[in-house]
Amino acid sequence: MSLLQISISASVFILAVIFLRSLLIHKLPKITFMFLWGVALIQLLVPVSIQSQFSIFTAAEHLRGMFPVPKLIPTPESSTFVNGTTVIMPPITEHLTARIVPLKTALQISPIVWVWLVGFTLCALFFIIPHLRYRKIYKMAVPIRNDFIRKWQHSNLLWRDVQIRQLDNISTPLTYGIFQPVVLLPKNLDYDDEKQLALILTHEFTHIKRFDTLKKWILATSVCVHWFNPFVWVMYILANRDIELFCDETVIRKFGENTKPTYARALVRLEEKKIGLSPMISSFSKNSTEERIISIMKTKKITITTMLLAIGLVASVVIIFATSASDKTEVAKGVNNPIAEPNAERVPALYQGAITTDIVPALSQGATITDLMPHDLTFNKKYDVPKLIDSLMASKYRAVYMDNEIYLRVMMDNTIQISKDNGAVWKKYGTDQIDAKDFAKWLLINDRNPGYSMEEVQNRLANGAEVKHLVFENAKEMYFIIDRNGVQIELIQPEEISSVLIDGQRMMITSALSAQMLKSFYDLLVSNNILSETHAKQDYSERIKYLEENLPNFIVTK
Amino acid sequence: MVVKLFDSELNIMEILWRDGDTAAKRIAEITKEKIGWSKTTTYTIIKRCLDKGAIERREPNFVCHALVTREQAQEHETTELINKMYDGVPDRLIASLLGQKRLSTEEISRLKRLIDSME
Numbered sequence: 001m002s003l004l005q006i007s008i009s010a011s012v013f014i015l016a017v018i019f020l021r022s023l024l025i026h027k028l029p030k031i032t033f034m035f036l037w038g039v040a041l042i043q044l045l046v047p048v049s050i051q052s053q054f055s056i057f058t059a060a061e062h063l064r065g066m067f068p069v070p071k072l073i074p075t076p077e078s079s080t081f082v083n084g085t086t087v088i089m090p091p092i093t094e095h096l097t098a099r100i101v102p103l104k105t106a107l108q109i110s111p112i113v114w115v116w117l118v119g120f121t122l123c124a125l126f127f128i129i130p131h132l133r134y135r136k137i138y139k140m141a142v143p144i145r146n147d148f149i150r151k152w153q154h155s156n157l158l159w160r161d162v163q164i165r166q167l168d169n170i171s172t173p174l175t176y177g178i179f180q181p182v183v184l185l186p187k188n189l190d191y192d193d194e195k196q197l198a199l200i201l202t203h204e205f206t207h208i209k210r211f212d213t214l215k216k217w218i219l220a221t222s223v224c225v226h227w228f229n230p231f232v233w234v235m236y237i238l239a240n241r242d243i244e245l246f247c248d249e250t251v252i253r254k255f256g257e258n259t260k261p262t263y264a265r266a267l268v269r270l271e272e273k274k275i276g277l278s279p280m281i282s283s284f285s286k287n288s289t290e291e292r293i294i295s296i297m298k299t300k301k302i303t304i305t306t307m308l309l310a311i312g313l314v315a316s317v318v319i320i321f322a323t324s325a326s327d328k329t330e331v332a333k334g335v336n337n338p339i340a341e342p343n344a345e346r347v348p349a350l351y352q353g354a355i356t357t358d359i360v361p362a363l364s365q366g367a368t369i370t371d372l373m374p375h376d377l378t379f380n381k382k383y384d385v386p387k388l389i390d391s392l393m394a395s396k397y398r399a400v401y402m403d404n405e406i407y408l409r410v411m412m413d414n415t416i417q418i419s420k421d422n423g424a425v426w427k428k429y430g431t432d433q434i435d436a437k438d439f440a441k442w443l444l445i446n447d448r449n450p451g452y453s454m455e456e457v458q459n460r461l462a463n464g465a466e467v468k469h470l471v472f473e474n475a476k477e478m479y480f481i482i483d484r485n486g487v488q489i490e491l492i493q494p495e496e497i498s499s500v501l502i503d504g505q506r507m508m509i510t511s512a513l514s515a516q517m518l519k520s521f522y523d524l525l526v527s528n529n530i531l532s533e534t535h536a537k538q539d540y541s542e543r544i545k546y547l548e549e550n551l552p553n554f555i556v557t558k
Numbered sequence: 559m560v561v562k563l564f565d566s567e568l569n570i571m572e573i574l575w576r577d578g579d580t581a582a583k584r585i586a587e588i589t590k591e592k593i594g595w596s597k598t599t600t601y602t603i604i605k606r607c608l609d610k611g612a613i614e615r616r617e618p619n620f621v622c623h624a625l626v627t628r629e630q631a632q633e634h635e636t637t638e639l640i641n642k643m644y645d646g647v648p649d650r651l652i653a654s655l656l657g658q659k660r661l662s663t664e665e666i667s668r669l670k671r672l673i674d675s676m677e
Contacts, residue, residue, distance in 0.1 A: 139599040140566035163594070168565045168633075187565065264673045272666050293669055297676040 003116070003225070010043040011231040012056065013321040018231075020317060021238060025291070026298045030246035032310040037219075037239040039322050044222045044232065055323040116228070123224040138176055141165035141184050148194050152201055162208060164201070172270045173200050178217075181208045196266045202254060206247045215243060241288055245295045252299045264296045376491075377547060379507040380453065388531070388539055392502055395530040398487040399480075399503035402521050406472075409528065410480065410487045410503070416470065423524055431468040431480070439467045439479065443490065456505070457481060457488065502530075507543070514557045518544070561612045561626045563633065566603045569593060571612060571631055574624040582620040 017036045025033070144166045153164060160181055168187040175183050183204045190196060207213070219236050226232040252260055271289060300306075379385045392400070399410040407419040409426070417426040440461040447454070461467070465483035472478075477492035486504020493499075500521045501508045522536040531539065544556060563571065573585055580588075586600040595603075604622060607613045612631070613622045 136599075136602065139596065140564070140603055142565055142569060142593055165594075166565070261673055261677045265670070268666060268669050268673065271669070289665075290669065290672070293672060294676070297673065 006044065006047065007226050007229045007232070009057070009324065010040060010226075011229060013043060013317075014040050014231045014235045016317055016321040018234060018238065020313070021242075024313075025245075026295055028306060028310045028313070029302050030242060030249045030295075032314055033239075033242045034246050035314055036317065037235065037242065039318055040235055040239075041218060041222055043322055044226055045218070056320050057324050119227045120224050123227045127220045127224070135176065137169055138167065138182070138184060141167040141182070144185065144191075146191055148191075148197060149201070152198060156201070156205055158205065158208060160208070162205070173204055175204045175207050176213065178211065178214050181213070183208075195262060196269075199251060199255065199259070199263055199266055202251050203247055206250050207243075210247070212243050212247065216240060241291065244292060248292065248296050249299050252296060257299070257301075260297055260299060264293050267293065267296070376508045376510050377551070379543060381505050385502075385507045385539070385543075388502060388507055389504065391535070392530055393486065393504065395528065397528055397530065399489055399501065400521075400524060400528065400530065401478075401489055401499065401501040401503075402517065402524055403497050403499035404517070405497075407524055408478075410489075414468075414480075414482050414487065416468070416480070422520065423527060429470060431470045434467040434469045434479065436461045436465055436467050439481075447490070460485065460488075509543070509547070518556065560630055560632050561610055563607075563610070563612060563631050565633075567607050567610070567612065568631065568633070570600070570603055570607055570622075571624060571626075571628075574613065574622055575628050579616070579621050579623045582615075582622055585622060 017033070017040060020036070021033055142165060144164060149164055153162070160179065162181050162183060164183045164185065166187055167184045170184055170186045171188070173183065173185050173189070175181055183201070185200070189200075219239055223232055223236045248263070252263060255263070267289075381389045392398070396412055397409045398412060398414065399408075401408040405420065407423050407426075409417050411417060416429045416431060418429050419426045440458055443457065443461075444454070460481060460483050463483070465481050468480040468482065470478045470480070475494040476497070479490040479492070481488040481490065488505045489501055489503050491499065491501075496510065498513050498517055499508075499510050500513065500517065502525075518540060522531075522533065522540065525531045525536045526533045548556070569589065570585060573580055573588055582601065582604055585604065586595075586597045589595045589600045590597070604613070607622075608615060612624070612626050614625055615621070616623055
């Protein structure tokens with residue numbers, strides 16, 4: 001999943017939170033919003049997606065299936081595509097898929113990446129330079145000699161050693177430093193007003209206890225990474241406000257509700273001190289101070305009802321907006337199951353056929369093309385079977401395939417050999433060449449259940465991979481995607497036939513498989529010196545065991 | 559001559575007025591112990607005093623000599639407070655970019671009325 005995709009899907013969640021916030025900011029405990037912003041930050045900064053069938057993206061896919069739109073070729077931004085990028089049979093934890101980074105090398109940094117880097121750097125400097133400058137000034141603060149503050153600090157010891165100092169260049173109290181926090185109080189504060197001092201110190205100490213400075217830096221990081229996304233900037237501003245509001249709320253809870261007016265007035269007094277030369281007001285600042293005061297005045301005890309409401313709301317917002325659509329592989333598992341949805345509902349046949357015929361005449365068989373793609377279970381090279389692929393690459397062959405009728409292997413020079421007598425005699429087969437671009441499009445449309453990384457294949461096709469095509473007598477077809485990364489075989493089957501393969505990218509098993517065939521496949525691997533017998537059995541039996549345990553429809557027939 | 563000095567600068571001056579001419583190194587030792595400033599911080603402040611003409615530097619050993627008396631030094635009326643614009647945390651900076659300015663007197667009194675009405 002690319003940064004842009006992450007950014008876009010997180011934007012949906014951010015928008016939902018902004019909407020919720022505008023309605024309920026003064027009604028819900030502030031921790032609700034802190035939590036929601038936290039989820040947004042995880043979405044933005046941690047490249048892992050959690051799937052859910054209640055996701056808004058799942059719903060979007062269903063809608064798309066019901067109302068076919070002409071020319072609906074999934075674009076990189078669309079969620080279908082996003083889900084197409086990852087597939088994944090385990091050993092990865094279920095429902096948790098790691099995103100696959102496109103096959104880009106450091107050598108070819110595209111202009112877009114450059115633009116992003118420049119933006120990122122500028123943005124980071126924009127945060128860091130002023131910070132360093134002001135930090136230098138903050139260091140010039142002097143100790144405060146005030147009995148009340150000393151006593152207060154003694155009765156409010158924190159884990160970290162906190163210094164309270166005074167500075168004449170500031171007008172409002174502030175805290176800086178994550179690990180060695182320093183509270184700075186302005187010189188023109190009324191140091192005799194002990195009530196106000198206690199409120200201020202409690203406020204600043206609450207920030208320190210909660211590592212709010214760190215939170216603000218994480219927020220700043222998200223802005224730097226997603227600088228091109230205006231929603232992230234809006235989130236940045238609102239989340240920073242909510243950090244303050246949450247802090248205010250805590251202080252009021254601590255001092256009791258009757259402190260609300262005192263606290264709000266103290267805030268206004270501090271604002272008052274800032275009044276200087278500029279008479280200009282922007283609605284933004286008006287909003288934020290006003291919002292804060294209203295929020296303070298409206299702080300209420302948290303009742304069980306509001307708490308439950310908040311939890312329910314958070315849970316539903318997160319499930320609906322922060323998860324990605326459930327993986328297509330899930331649907332595929334149900335294909336042999338009578339309850340499973342008919343394919344047509346997901347993939348409108350008419351529209352499929354039309355486009356397909358245009359692009360690859362060989363496939364104009366009338367039937368829904370999707371039906372011709374086998375329902376396979378794929379083990380991905382990167383995570384699942386790296387060793388297996390490695391030993392394949394070390395052998396004389398680039399891919400090995402087997403079904404009921406043929407054995408097939410792709411040689412090092414990409415020629416294709418087929419044996420129809422269980423590996424006794426191998427004959428070289430001729431293929432025809434297919435245009436990689438046409439094939440890329442065709443694949444995108446037809447393989448709605450890619451048991452491999454669609455994104456990776458598309459990248460390879462776009463970067464000069466060659467596509468060879470082989471048609472068999474019974475309408476079975478094979479496409480070979482070939483480049484220096486190896487071979488990948490795409491199967492087209494008129495009816496579902498059992499097959500097993502390993503190529504340079506993955507290991508694949510179709511969902512109906514016999515024990516006999518599996519045995520023959522081991523033998524094929526062993527006789528071609530790809531794996532030793534023990535290895536073959538071990539490697540495959542682990543996968544099969546996993547499939548049998550986790551996929552109810554998967555059976556190895558005796 | 560009247561020189562406006564910040565608290566930090568006054569702290570340096572206090573040392574010079576009390577102890578007479580003092581080497582910068584020694585000042586840094588004193589401030590480190592009494593105020594908790596790092597050497598760099600103290601040197602930065604000494605430099606500001608030099609720039610303002612409050613002290614002068616005499617060689618060898620960077621000895622600081624006060625050019626103004628206690629009477630001539632004035633506490634800085636801090637009209638340009640730095641965190642009017644920026645609080646050390648980046649949000650104020652962003653806010654200022656978006657045009658956040660100080661509240662006007664009318665705004666302040668409106669907020670006060672708001673508090674009264676909600677009380």
